[in-house]
Amino acid sequence: MAETTANETAAPAASAGETRRDFIFIAAGAVGAVGAALTAWPFIDQMNPAADTRAMATTEVDLASLQAGQQIVITWQGKPVFVRHRTPAEIEAAQRDDYAALKDPATDASRLVQANGAAGKPAFLIVQAACTHLGCIPTFAAGDYKGWMCACHGSQYDTSGRIRRGPAPLNLALAPYTYLTDTSIRIG
Amino acid sequence: MAGPSTYQPASGFTRWLDTRLPILRLAHDSFVAYPTPRNLNYWWTFGAVLSMCLVVQIVTGIVLAMHYAPSIHDAFASVQRIRRDVPWGWLIQPIHAVGASMFFLAVYIHMFRGLYYGSYKAPREVLWILGCVIYLLMVATAFLGYSLPWGQMSFWAATVITNLLGAVPVVGTAIRDWLMGGFAIDNPTLNRFFSLHYLLPFLIVGVVVLHVWALHEAGQNNPAGVDPKEKGDTVPFTPHATMKDLFITVVFLLLFGLFVFYMPDALGHPDNYIPADPLVTPTHIVPEWYLLPFYAILRAIDFNVGPIDSKLGGVILMFGAIAVLFVLPWLDTSRVRSMRYRPIAQQFFLIFVVVCIALGWCGAQQPAAPVIPHPAFKADLRWVEGGTSATRTVTATSERDAVAGFEAAAQEMRQAGAQLVLVNRTSPTQATLTGVSGGTEQRATVQGRDLDALEAEIGKRKASLGAASVPFVEVDRKEPFVFTVTRFSQILTAYYFLFFLGILPLLGLRETASRVPDTIAKSIRGGAH
Ligand code: HEM
């Protein structure tokens, strides 16, 4: 009788002790791992763009003083943006090449669309300045297509900012803009 | 450490200390009594030079940080102020800037030494991998440090390198913005780069401690690549290695001093004396000399491979070039450690060294520049003088057969007597065809040194013909084969990877090595090498 009791209690106690310890170990480990991840996250995420940087900093540009054949480079969210007043010849060249063999096909009209979806004006092209290869700022009105030419590795863009030759994979990125009046725009 | 400690505390104090913190015993066993192979040559002294370099960078860096202002408005001026106004700044700033180059010079010698003498093979795999970790940390530290003076090269090198991360599919942009702390390199970037540039050298110190620990556990390799077996194979570290290390350190410091005192800016780039301007890119962006080979590998890939575009391909190979070093211990199948006894491997190694230097040269050139002279670029021009031009608009039934339709229409016009036809596609299904009939057909060939010169010539000719009211000119460009820097880099890159992934694994299985001496003593008596 005494023996049976001893056996009965000893055996389950031993295995119960094992499983309980395992359980506590795994549970504590799991909580610890989640805790470590939760603690690490703020320290990783703090490096992301801060609220003031992220706040859609908008930039307004007055187009009245910009003559045909000129461009200005402004910064929006710290990134340079080209605002180009195109000459009739440049507009014509851009539209004529809408169906040429393009690396990143896009029509000139689609590259002028405003942030709200309304059509833009052919005279004013607003695109981000960073070369889509590795981010240099291409030179104005240079290269075979007289759009832009990137001196870094030789990418050439046309007067619609489309990539025509060189290592860059994509057209110059559009910058979201809207006309405020006939002669002023807001970027962002 | 090898064998039991032979340290004998000499005084009462050192005896007392030895039972409480045996630090003097550790130093004695590691740097005094430590047995080193007696046949070490001067290639084995660069570890000491590297330790010195690390101390120099940390000491001068801490001083610079006392005067440096990590803000985009002040950084450039603060470094100039260090050089002009801060007492001894004219000396300490160039020591740090030149020091980075000297550090890399020493580390490359150190690494090639390891490659040649097989120091990465068992039992030194971990020692070698720790070295690779140190090298990676050094590259990161130097990249971060180079951005701090906030000159044009600082800014644009940082821009180009962070944009590379944008090549990573899906998460690339998120990682890039996370690293920059914004959408462009800006003040948040400079702040964190300074913080990390201050941190990493201390991580390097930590890994160096592990590196030396692993070294003392496995023992030093030596030019013969055979393990010390008897007492006569080794000599105590002090004075033998200590003196040799000191001697080389002094020689190295002479070179260091030559740069610091006579040409502190020779290794830098003049554009970095122009304050950073996010709106103007320098015409030719280059990294510091010690990263040029990797830059060349990065730019060598100018073609897409399946889903991997050229940009991503370059990034993968650039990181792969360092990653392959980590697995080198398992790539080289040769049982002979030192290449001194591997006559064929020796030659491949020599080519490898030349390839690395040539990659460095490529990294400093414009990618499209020709390496060897090439024939001129030519273009055949055809136009019609006089005659009448007629225009016709063609509409195709669908986008798919548009091109064929336009060509058929052009053919029709030719049969109707047009000398030349120009097809100008104006929409997916429409084209304007201009044909000239009558008049006389003219031909000419223009040429130029390169494509740009050729285009300029074509443009000039077209303009003069336009004035003579020729409606259009047909241009047939004939580009000669140009052996560009990019092509050259591709070949060199292929060899770089072939060396590690093909030559070392296969050669080790097939070569016949020359007779390896059984002991270090025999290797010395056996003649020079
Ligand atoms: C592994 C060691 C290190 C390397 C390879 C390294 C490399 C560099 C490089 C290449 C520069 C740019 C120099 C120039 O072009 O003028 C630089 C700048 C700087 N470094 Fe370091 N550095 C190291 C350690 C440190 C340490 C430990 C500190 C501070 C605790 C530090 C603080 C600075 C500061 C404040 C600058 C900006 C001032 C200047 O441009 O001279 N560095 N570093």
Ligand code: FES
């Ligand atoms: S960054 Fe413009 S071509 Fe490379």
